[in-house]
Amino acid sequence: MPPKANDRFNDPDGEKFGIPTWPWRLGPDPSELATVRQLKAMGRRPGTTQKAGQLGWRRNGEDHFAALYRVDLAKPKRPMTDAMWAAVRKACAAHRTCPECKTDKGYRIPRRYGVCAPCYGGYPA
Structure with missing residues (x-):
């Protein structure tokens, strides 16, 4: 049986991609790890440049990834001066x-x- 499309990016231990990776829409709880857009919706920004994980998907024959950052390390967004x-x-x-x-x-x-x-x-x- 061929592997499912979601199995390609199912690497929560980070053995294949170097950092924990989950398929699109099947990632960890957003209260722990979140994308930049999710953090922005919470009024926060990444507190570090180091990714804690990533979401992966395939579109038009190419692999795409979205970085995930730890919510507990996120900082408040800077206000416009x-x-x-x-x-x-x-x-x-x-x-x-x-x-x-x-x-x-x-x-x-x-x-x-x-x-x-x-x-x-x-x-x-």
């Missing part, structure tokens, strides 16, 4: 400003064209 918010506002303004006519168009200039609609094709302003 005033300087961070200012940088975000500045970046958004830069994306709205046409490099050709130097005006804020009120919408994000498409990267495909690089300029606003009037500058690109002579459309009315």
Whole structure:
């Protein structure tokens, strides 16, 4: 009998992949190990760069992995500072400003064209 697809990544001892590995959706309890997205939903971030495990799945003939981090070592997310918010506002303004006519168009200039609609094709302003 051929092995099941889930058996490929069933390595809770870490003998095959070097760290404990579980099949997608069959991992350990999320209160112990969690992905970055799961930690973010809890208002936390990984407390270390070292992975405690991973989830594995196969898509389009390629192996994919999601890192798992220990929840008990997770730290609170850093709040946005005033300087961070200012940088975000500045970046958004830069994306709205046409490099050709130097005006804020009120919408994000498409990267495909690089300029606003009037500058690109002579459309009315």
